[in-house]
Amino acid sequence: MPYIHIRITREGVTREQKAKLIAGATNLVVDVLGKDPMTTHVVIDEVDPDNWGVAGLAVPEFRKRGR
Structure with a gap:
């Protein structure tokens, strides 16, 4: 069961982009x-x-x- 954790800065990312x-x-x-894919989990954290x-x-x- 893959777990994918994506962290991005909170700067106007749309639902469509997250999808x-x-x-x-x-x-x-x-x-x-x-x-x-049915056991693959993706979590997006906005920082x-x-x-x-x-x-x-x-x-x-x-x-x-x-920079």
Whole structure:
């Protein structure tokens, strides 16, 4: 029973985009690993950009610096 956990920053991702992520991730494990899509679970967590760090900076500050 594959469990796929996707974390993204909470920045206006639509239901349609999430549905595509879920379908795409499921199809990937079906195609690559031969897993049953009926037992494949996908969870999407949306994290506030202030709570996500890159290179020692919160995402908003990281982006301000043009990185």
